[in-house]
Amino acid sequence: MAESQNVEWKESWRDEYLKWICGFANAQGGRIYIGKNDDGRVTGVTDSKKLLEDIPNKIQTTMGIIADVNLLSENGMDYIEIVVSPSSYPVNYKGEYHYRSGSTKQQLKGNALTQFIREKTGLLWDSVPVDYIKPEELDLNSFEIFRREAMRKKRMEKEDLDISNEELLEHLDLIENGKLKRAAVMLFYKKPGRIITGCYVKIGKFGEGADLQYQDMLEGSLFSIADRVIDLIYTKYLKAAITYEHDVRVETYPFPREGVREAIYNALGHNNYARSIPIQIRIEDDAMYISNSCILPQNWTAETLMKPHKSVPFNPSIANVFYRAGYIEAWGRGIQKICDSCRELGAPNPEFMVFGDDITVKFTALESAKVSDLKTPNRQDDTLNDTLNDTLEDKIIMAIDANFKVTQVQIAQITGYSLPTVKRAMKRLLDAGRIIRQGSKKNGEWKVVQN
Numbered sequence: 014m015a016e017s018q019n020v021e022w023k024e025s026w027r028d029e030y031l032k033w034i035c036g037f038a039n040a041q042g043g044r045i046y047i048g049k050n051d052d053g054r055v056t057g058v059t060d061s062k063k064l065l066e067d068i069p070n071k072i073q074t075t076m077g078i079i080a081d082v083n084l085l086s087e088n089g090m091d092y093i094e095i096v097v098s099p100s101s102y103p104v105n106y107k108g109e110y111h112y113r114s115g116s117t118k119q120q121l122k123g124n125a126l127t128q129f130i131r132e133k134t135g136l137l138w139d140s141v142p143v144d145y146i147k148p149e150e151l152d153l154n155s156f157e158i159f160r161r162e163a164m165r166k167k168r169m170e171k172e173d174l175d176i177s178n179e180e181l182l183e184h185l186d187l188i189e190n191g192k193l194k195r196a197a198v199m200l201f202y203k204k205p206g207r208i209i210t211g212c213y214v215k216i217g218k219f220g221e222g223a224d225l226q227y228q229d230m231l232e233g234s235l236f237s238i239a240d241r242v243i244d245l246i247y248t249k250y251l252k253a254a255i256t257y258e259h260d261v262r263v264e265t266y267p268f269p270r271e272g273v274r275e276a277i278y279n280a281l282g283h284n285n286y287a288r289s290i291p292i293q294i295r296i297e298d299d300a301m302y303i304s305n306s307c308i309l310p311q312n313w314t315a316e317t318l319m320k321p322h323k324s325v326p327f328n329p330s331i332a333n334v335f336y337r338a339g340y341i342e343a344w345g346r347g348i349q350k351i352c353d354s355c356r357e358l359g360a361p362n363p364e365f366m367v368f369g370d371d372i373t374v375k376f377t378a379l380e381s382a383k384v385s386d387l388k389t390p391n392r393q394d395d396t397l398n399d400t401l402n403d404t405l406e407d408k409i410i411m412a413i414d415a416n417f418k419v420t421q422v423q424i425a426q427i428t429g430y431s432l433p434t435v436k437r438a439m440k441r442l443l444d445a446g447r448i449i450r451q452g453s454k455k456n457g458e459w460k461v462v463q464n
Contacts, residue, residue, distance in 0.1 A: 018115055019043035024050050026064055026093070031075055036111035036118040037097040038078055038104040039129070043113060048092025057090030064093050076104050077144055103133045103141065108210040108289045122370075126287050127308055138287050139199065139328040142192035143208060148179045151193075151201040155236040156181070159200075159338050166339025185334050196330035199286065200235045211289035214238055214281075218250050219297050230291070235281050235331065239340060243274050244434045248405055250296045252384040262411070264404070265358075267378035268301050270429075272354030272363065276374045278340040279347050280305035283327045285370065298383055304373040318348055318365050358382075405430060405438050406447070410461055413448060417458040 019041060021033055026047045037043035048058040058064060061084055069082050081096040103110060110121040110129065121129050130138055156178050163169040173184065182188050187197035199205050205212045212235075217228040229245060231238045253264035280292045285306040295302040308327060309317075326332035335341045342350065351363055351374070360379040365372065408428045412419050421439065425432045442448045449460050 018113065021045045022049040022051060022053055023047050024056055025058065026068065028071065031071060032106055032109070032111045032120075033113070033118055034072060034080060034095065034097050035076055035104050035106040035109070036113035038076070038080075038100040039111065039121075039133075040099065040113035042097050042099040044097070045095040046092060047095070048090070055087045055090050055092050058092055061091040061093060068093070068095065076106055078104055101133070103130050105209075108208070108287075110287070122288060127285075130287075137327075137329060138285075139194065139196040139330045140189070141195045142189050143195055143198050144192065146193055146198050146202060146207070148182060148188070148193060148197075151178065151197070152203045152234050152237065153178075155201045155203075155234040158236045158240045159334070162338040162340070168337045168339050185337065187330060187334070194330055196328065196334065199331060200334055202234055203237070204232075205234060206232070209286050209289060211291050212286050214242055214277075214292045214294065216242075216246065216250065216294045217296065219295055235335075236338070239278060239281055240431065240433075242277055243270065244430055246273065246294070246296070248434075253404060254382040254384055265379070265382040267298075267360075267382040267384075268376045269351075269354035269358040269360060272351040272358075273301065273303070273376065275341075275347050275351050275354070276303045276363070276376075278335065280374075282332045282335040282341050283307060285327060288370065299378050301376040301378075302373055303376075304371055306370055307367075307372045308370060309367065309372070314367060319352075405434070406442055409435065409438055409442060410448065413459045413461050417460065419459065 019037070020043060023030060023045060024047075030045060030047075033045060037045075047064065048056055048061075050056050065082055065084055069080065072078060072080050072082075078097075078100060080098070081094075083094040083096070085092050085094050110126055112119050112121050112129065127138065130136065130141065134141060160174045163174060164171060174181070176184070179188075182193070182197055182201075185197075187194050187200070195208060198208055199212065213230055213232040215228065215230050218226045220226055229249070231242055231245070247266065247270060251266050251268065253266045256263045256265065277292075277294070280303055283305070284292055285308055288306040290306050292303070292305045295304075332341060341347055348365070355362055355376070358379055359381075361377040364375040364377075366375065367373075405428060409424055412424045412427050416423075419427075421435055422432060424439075425435045428435065430438075439448070443450070447462055449462060451457050451460055
């Protein structure tokens with residue numbers, strides 16, 4: 014039997030050949046022979062018994078499929094036959110989709126990957142069912158975030174949210190034939206990296222050129238990331254210019270918070286996760302760049318985005334849930350909201366740049382709000398729990414000075430930060446002895462300790 018589109022010879026086993034098996038499964042199937050040279054002559058394998066056990070396990074563990082692995086013999090030498098059947102669903106190897114074309118293996122990316130998945134399943138990428146993650150394995154905190162935001166933005170009624178998590182997934186159309194859709198895992202699972210690599214947000218503070226001063230990587234479910242990312246940027250990476258109007262302290266950040274939030278949530282909702290490239294946020298004194306992978310509708314350009322346009326989400330299932338949480342708009346108004354926020358701040362309009370399968374939003378800093386003396390944090394890889402700076406703490410102290418009986422919920426409303434972020438900041442103030450709590454939890458009051 015000669016090498017062909019459906020036959021491959023390999024002298025010895027390497028784990029990289031799992032990619033060839035993935036390619037066969039996504040095409041017409043095929044056979045790989047381990048222990049044959051390029052001429053098709055049997056050279057044999059010395060560890061045949063171990064390979065008979067290891068190869069099937071690796072195929073099932075990494076790709077979730079089963080292949081026949083047979084021990085053959087010729088002229089007293091053992092060799093291995095791996096028989097791969099064509100799969101009715103797209104098969105990925107560690108988030109990569111490979112395809113056998115002719116006598117070569119190709120990794121599918123971008124438009125080719127999208128087209129392949131549609132042809133295989135009739136589904137978009139985020140609607141493909143996931144076999145090995147169950148509803149009970151999803152993150153309870155991510156569900157709490159969704160319910161809180163959906164109620165706060167009045168995108169869902171309380172009675173529609175007061176149901177079990179599995180019923181909620183059903184109502185959000187995130188379960189198909191008893192299996193979670195990929196969107197459900199991305200939105201509510203603590204470790205979505207199990208199904209696709211690169212599903213995280215990378216943030217970096219840069220000086221001149223390539224001078225990376227510090228950075229963070231936010232991992233977890235999309236709701237977990239969305240709940241932390243804005244506070245992290247505005248407490249660790251930016252500093253507000255302070256002015257006073259009639260003795261009232263006014264803080265002005267160089268980039269519009271609402272516009273940045275809209276841009277990041279759009280990136281989270283519309284990112285082409287199949288490319289396994291994280292969303293990247295580059296922050297400089299003069300500009301902020303938010304970049305994500307994308308596949309725009311045919312004939313769309315950066316100019317199209319700046320004009321009134323219909324909403325064509327790349328991940329419809331993710332976008333629907335993000336809309337319910339109030340994170341994105343349903344009528345293609347997100348970019349208009351970003352522009353309006355820049356105008357209200359007095360900053361230049363954002364720039365949208367499309368390079369191949371990537372899109373970048375550039376925010377230009379408001380010149381009068383630039384503060385250049387922001388110091389590098391002592392620890393460069395901490396998450397939001399460890400990165401609150403004096404800006405939020407000052408706001409908390411001012412709120413307590415104004416009302417000793419103020420609650421943490423009221424402080425969150427006053428400062429514009431989430432309740433978990435405020436609680437973490439106040440614990441930090443308590444631990445540092447800058448504030449104390451007097452009396453009972455219900456009827457007590459706060460006191461600022463003057464240094």
